[in-house]
Amino acid sequence: xxxxxxxxxxxxxxxxxxxxxxxxxxxxxxxxxxxxxxxxxxxxxxxxxxxxxxxxxxxxxxxxxxxxxxxxxxxxxxxxxxxxxxxxxxxxxxxxxxxxxxxxxxxxxxxxxxxxxxxxxxxxxxxxxxxxxxxxxxxxxxxxxxxxxxxxxxxxxxxxxxxxxxxxxxxxxxxxxxxxxxxxxxxxxxxxxxxxxxxxxxxxxxxxxxxxxxxxxxxxxxxxxxxxxxxxxxxxxxxxxxxxxxxxxxxxxxxxxxxxxxxxxxxxxxxxxxxxxxxxxxxxxxxxxxxxxxxxxxxxxxxxxxxxxxxxxxxxxxxxxxxxxxxxxxxxxxxxxxxxxxxxxxxxxxxxxxxxxxxxxxxxxxxxxxxxxxxxxxxxxxxxxxxxxxxxxxxxxxxxxxxxxxxxxxxxxxxxxxxxxxxxxxxxxxxxxxxxxxxxxxxxxxxxxxxxxxxxxxxxxxxxxxxxxxxxxxxxxxxxxxxxxxxxxxxxxxxxxxxxxxxxxxxxx
Numbered sequence: 001x002x003x004x005x006x007x008x009x010x011x012x013x014x015x016x017x018x019x020x021x022x023x024x025x026x027x028x029x030x031x032x033x034x035x036x037x038x039x040x041x042x043x044x045x046x047x048x049x050x051x052x053x054x055x056x057x058x059x060x061x062x063x064x065x066x067x068x069x070x071x072x073x074x075x076x077x078x079x080x081x082x083x084x085x086x087x088x089x090x091x092x093x094x095x096x097x098x099x100x101x102x103x104x105x106x107x108x109x110x111x112x113x114x115x116x117x118x119x120x121x122x123x124x125x126x127x128x129x130x131x132x133x134x135x136x137x138x139x140x141x142x143x144x145x146x147x148x149x150x151x152x153x154x155x156x157x158x159x160x161x162x163x164x165x166x167x168x169x170x171x172x173x174x175x176x177x178x179x180x181x182x183x184x185x186x187x188x189x190x191x192x193x194x195x196x197x198x199x200x201x202x203x204x205x206x207x208x209x210x211x212x213x214x215x216x217x218x219x220x221x222x223x224x225x226x227x228x229x230x231x232x233x234x235x236x237x238x239x240x241x242x243x244x245x246x247x248x249x250x251x252x253x254x255x256x257x258x259x260x261x262x263x264x265x266x267x268x269x270x271x272x273x274x275x276x277x278x279x280x281x282x283x284x285x286x287x288x289x290x291x292x293x294x295x296x297x298x299x300x301x302x303x304x305x306x307x308x309x310x311x312x313x314x315x316x317x318x319x320x321x322x323x324x325x326x327x328x329x330x331x332x333x334x335x336x337x338x339x340x341x342x343x344x345x346x347x348x349x350x351x352x353x354x355x356x357x358x359x360x361x362x363x364x365x366x367x368x369x370x371x372x373x374x375x376x377x378x379x380x381x382x383x384x385x386x387x388x389x390x391x392x393x394x395x396x397x398x399x400x401x402x403x404x405x406x407x408x409x410x411x412x413x414x415x416x417x418x419x420x421x422x423x424x425x426x427x428x429x430x431x432x433x434x435x436x437x438x439x440x441x442x443x444x445x446x447x448x449x450x451x452x453x454x455x456x457x458x459x460x461x462x463x464x465x466x467x468x469x470x471x472x473x474x475x476x477x478x479x480x481x482x483x484x485x486x487x488x489x490x491x492x493x494x495x496x497x498x499x500x501x502x503x504x505x506x507x508x509x
Contacts, residue, residue: 001023001024001029002022002023002024003016003021003022003023003024003057006024006032006033006036006058006061008057008061009060009061009064009065011064011100011102011103012057012060012061012064012099012100012102012103014102015098015099015100015101015102016057016099019098019099021053024050024053025045025049025050025053025054026045026049026211027043027045027049027050027051027054027209027211028050028053028054028057030043030209030211031043031054031055031058031209032054032057032058034207034209035054035055035058035059035062035183035185036058036061036062038062038183039183039205039207040183040184040185040199040204040205040206040207041055041184041185041186041206041207041209042185042186042187042196042199042206042207042208042209043055043185043186043187043188043209043211044187044188044189044190044208044209044210044211045187045189045209045210045211046189046211046331046335047189047331047332047335047336047339048335048338048339049211051157051187051188051189052091052092052095052157053095053099054187055081055155055157055185055187056092056095056096056099057099059079059129059153059155060096060099060100060103060105062153063079063105063128064103066152073152074150075126076126076147076150077150077151077152078126078127078128078129078130078150078151078152079128079129079130079151079152079153079154079155080130080137080148080151080153080154080155080174080178081129081130081131081132081154081155081157082132082133082134082137082154082155082156082157082162082171082174083131083132083133083157083158083162084133084158084161084162084165084167085133086111086112086113086114086133086282086285087285087289088157088158089109089110089111089131089132089133090109090111090286092131092157093107093109093129093131096129096131100128105128105129106125106126106127106128106129107122107127107128107129107130107131108122108123108125108127108129108130108131108132109122109131109132110122110123110130110131110132110133110136110137110140110146111132111133111136111282112133112135112136112282113281113282114282116139116140119136119140119145120140120145123140123145123146124145130146133167134162134167134170134171134174135167135170137174138170138173138174141174141177148174148177148178149177149178149179151178151179151182152182152183153182153183153184153185154174154175154178154182154183154184154185155185155186155187156171156185156186156187156195157187157188158187158188158189159171159186159187159188159195160188160190160195160328161188161332163194163195164326168194168198171198172198172202175198175202176202180203184199184202184204184206185206186199186206189328189331189332189335190328190331190332196208220338220339220342220343220344221334221335221337221338221344221345221346222338222343222344222345222346223334223345223346223347223348223369223370224345224346224347224348224369224370224371224372225347225348225349225350225358225369225370225371225372226240226347226348226349226350226371226372226373226374227350227351227371228349228350228351229351229352230351230352230353232351233321233349233351234265234383234385234386235379235380235381235383236349236374236379237251237262237265237266237319237321237349238266238269238271238380238383239374239378239379239380240317240319240347241266241271241299241319242378242380243374243378244317244345246298246299246315246316246317247298247314247316248292248295248298248299248300248312248314248315248316248317249298249299249300249315249316249317249318249319250299250300250301250302250312250315250317250318250319250333250336250337251273251299251300251301251302251318251319251321252302252303252304252318252319252320252321252322252324252333253301253302253303253321253322254303254304254322254324254325255303255322256277256278256279256303257279257389258321259275259276259277259279259301259302259303260275260277260279261386261387261389262275262301262321263275263301264387265384265386265387266299266301268384268387269383269384271299272297272298272299273297273299273300273301274288274291274292274297274299274300274301275288275300275301275302276288276289276300276301276302276303277302277303278303288300289312292312293312293313295314304324304329304332304333312336313339315336315337315339315344316337316342316343316344316345317337317344317345317346317347318333318334318336318337318344318345318346318347319346319347319348319349320333320334320346320347320348320349321349322349322353322354322357323348323350323354323357323358323361324357325357325360327357327360327361327363327364327365328364330348330361330364331364331365333346334346347372348369
């Protein structure tokens with residue numbers, strides 16, 4: 001089948017030909033006609049099979065046709081694409097720009113770790129596609145920079161991963177605020193029941209396409225495991241890299257604090273490597289990815305932040321330093337190689353700590369993973385030891401003495417955060433703290449005739465409050481207690497019985 005059979009706009013077909021895409025992938029063949037009709041879709045396919053193009057291409061075509069009708073496409077209308085990570089947001093944004101290069105498509109890439117000003121400016125420019133992570137999108141919605149009522153179609157790319165990362169409530173929050181008549185699209189390599197149930201809960205009726213029903217892993221990936229001791233993993237890591245000599249390789253670790261150690265171990269043993277995890281800033285992560293994509297660095301050590309959705313061409317080897325606890329995560333990790341019909345290899349290092357994870361993965365795959373081995377001559381036994389954790393402790397910044405603040409500064413701070421102590425009162429309705437003497441001081445002390453007037457008034461208020469407290473809590477003097485012999489009959493009587501006794505005494509005396 002050819003892309004021309006979908007009857008796409010000439011601008012899109014011409015761009016696809018220039019990019020070298022003539023035949024659609026299986027997932028694209030299945031879902032593009034349905035999306036072009038405006039129906040909801042749930043697409044499930046292995047990694048590296050063109051899921052991004054499966055929704056970007058038909059949405060571009062629908063936009064080009066809809067914008068000719070001012071009623072169907074308004075000035076502020078847009079397609080919303082939600083993704084779990086910053087890197088995937090940047091990748092999808094790039095794909096939209098490339099596929100729509102011969103159109104006047106505009107995009108806004110929204111994610112955390114970047115400045116707000118540029119993102120707000122992009123939203124004001126009426127973009128056609130808004131690609132972003134749920135957290136930052138909600139921030140801009142709450143500041144009225146993002147209008148969810150203008151959404152024409154909403155796409156959840158790697159939806160199950162967003163659920164795993166804790167974005168479930170954010171996704172529901174967004175779905176409650178977008179129009180009910182919008183188009184609803186779900187795409188992932190693995191979809192769970194909770195994701196589909198959420199789609200139905202918010203009125204979606206997706207047509208389900210499961211391209212990977214019979215095979216969880218991509219066809220071009222050959223994966224195996226090596227049974228090793230936990231302290232032997234560094235030796236086998238070096239041996240695997242020497243044996244396969246990959247052009248580009250990704251080494252995955254479950255722990256972000258372990259990523260730097262692995263990268264340093266490779267460097268000190270003469271293997272150039274770079275590390276990427278959530279410990280890096282967004283700018284640093286972008287630089288690391290760019291260096292790896294351009295071939296400046298051939299080995300990338302990363303956590304699962306790089307396992308979802310990133311399309312890095314040329315990766316021919318994936319090594320799992322630890323097996324992931326999540327079975328679906330294993331599929332996404334090894335899916336970084338063997339993309340777009342190429343061949344790739346994945347090797348997992350399995351120690352005693354990884355046995356439970358291995359069992360879960362094999363149950364999920366419904367097959368046993370092949371076990372590989374190394375000849376003794378193939379093992380690198382002389383190398384510099386694996387770095388200890390102590391080598392990666394962050395250095396504390398030098399202690400700087402605090403600048404002495406003025407008395408006026410302390411008054412401002414006290415008024416901003418509440419008086420504290422006996423000067424602080426809590427409002428019974430709002431629960432907020434307030435200063436009862438706040439309105440008695442000059443509103444602009446710096447404009448007063450004398451600065452000393454403000455200080456004197458504050459000092460006077462403190463003294464007055466202290467006197468009031470002393471008067472309020474002043475104990476009343478106790479009455480002197482007389483002995484029973486000194487008390488009169490009236491004072492001796494106590495209670496009802498005493499009153500009756502006093503009455504009878506007076507009556508008969």
